[in-house]
Amino acid sequence: MTILPADRMDQVLKRHDYIEAQLAAGPDSDTYVRLASEYSEIQDLVVQIKALRAAERERDGIRAMLADKATDAEMRELAEVELDEVVERIEAVEQAIQLLLLPKDAADARSAILEIRAGTGGDEAAIFAGDLFRMYERYAADHGWKVELVSASEGDAGGYKEIIATVTGKGVFSKLKFESGVHRVQRVPATEASGRIHTSAATVAVLPEAEDIDVEIRNEDIRIDTMRASGAGGQHVNTTDSAVRITHIPTGVVVVQAEKSQHQNRARAMQILRARLFDMQRTKAADERSEARRLQVGSGDRSERIRTYNFPQGRLTDHRINLTLYKLDRVMEGDLDDVIDALISDHQSKLLAEMGENG
Helix, strand or coil: CCCCHHHHHHHHHHHHHHHHHHHCCCCCHHHHHHHHHHHHHHHHHHHHHHHHHHHHHHHHHHHHHHHHHCCHHHHHHHHHHHHHHHHHHHHHHHHHHHHHHCCCCCCCCCCEEEEEEEECCCCHHHHHHHHHHHHHHHHHHHCEEEEEEEEEECCEEECCCEEEEEEEECCHHHHHHHHHHEEEEEECCCCCCCCEEEEEEEEEEEEEEECCCCCCCCHHHHHEEEEECCCHHHHHCCCCCCCCEEEECCCCEEEECCCCCHHHHHHHHHHHHHHHHHHHHHHHHHHHHHHHHCCCCCCCCCEEEEEEEEECCEEEEEEECCCCEHHHHHCCCCHHHHHHHHHHHHHHHHHHHHHHHHH
């Protein structure tokens, strides 16, 4: 049985018809924007409700035919097959409705800031951080998203000690939010003459891009220092005072930007600061809601080892959902859909189970 009662479905359909009529009447611009937004929010639910009602009518018609003693044996046999198919369709539509009714993460539709830092493993960790960044770049390209480099500190042997980028597009955070955590790699480094497998790690953080209304940053709460930029990782040698360091005094969060334009550095640093403070607010709120915290797929704890990339075996393992895939070469080329879809599905299943318990 679907979670949404029949009378509530009727209300949704009536509201949809009312909004449709109001939009057709040509309201003022503010009203139009508000109604169009609500219309978009309930459109998918309306489609599924109508599909459910149609399937239920079809089911009831078949049941009436089977209950009619005048129905001959051949028709009865066909009807029973059709009934099974319709019942399966109803169950699928009810499941779709349940998913549409799940609590929405308001940040899901947003773009994101991607931060990758080399962890244990020295040069190999920095090389792996670079591999991860290229993996996400390719995944983003496949989804039509734009990746723009914010800052990078290159590793001595390649890769990055730290790299930060914005990923812009529709629904970026909803897809990437479960990537936060420690990513571990097992492979033979190119510099290893003996062929011994090394284990290294990199930390990934995915932050929803914050808007001005999300976080209030008062001028008296920040300290802005300008410094002579010598280049992040040596790649931008610059003799002007262009580097910007912003310190958020209440939280101690520090953001440094060292690109060529001081004006751009300040804007970028504020963008990252706002995202980090917004992320801190979201994490604190999740901590305070124990149920919500329990339902997270390990997305809140950045120190948690979430995934292992085993190159000798061509194996990727996501430890949170016990998922193992033997297509590591394709994953590193950006083929992440199987992993990310499995994480989202697991999260949705837990939410559905929680709603069932509370219902």
